[in-house]
Amino acid sequence: MEINLDVKYYYIINSDLNMSKGKIAAQVSHVAMQLGKVYGVIGRAIVLKASETELWRYLSLTADPRIPPMYYIKDAGLTEVPPDSLTCIGFKETEYIKERTKSLKLV
Numbered sequence: 326m327e328i329n330l331d332v333k334y335y336y337i338i339n340s341d342l343n344m345s346k347g348k349i350a351a352q353v354s355h356v357a358m359q360l361g362k363v364y365g366v367i368g369r370a371i372v373l374k375a376s377e378t379e380l381w382r383y384l385s386l387t388a389d390p391r392i393p394p395m396y397y398i399k400d401a402g403l404t405e406v407p408p409d410s411l412t413c414i415g416f417k418e419t420e421y422i423k424e425r426t427k428s429l430k431l432v
Contacts, residue, residue: 332368333418340374356415373429391421
């Protein structure tokens with residue numbers, strides 16, 4: 326797998342769950358592995374936060390051709406969050422994504 330720091334991946338964590346920093350890191354890494362397999366490139370990570378409602382709103386946009394493939398993780402519920410909780414979504418940067426996420430806060 327190649328490293329290319331010009332490639333950026335956006336990860337949006339579910340801020341409603343109040344996950345610890347360690348839990349957030351684990352959830353982001355799960356989605357990062359999916360993205361790495363698809364694109365074959367390790368890039369920069371931009372980690373943002375949004376409510377669960379907003380995460381589902383992003384996932385509902387997958388039919389929009391301006392939206393790159395999205396990947397997400399639902400937690401098994403063995404530690405901090407309830408089972409089947411949507412914890413993180415991730416996608417590769419595009420200009421459209423950059424514009425749509427600019428109001429979100431960094432973690």
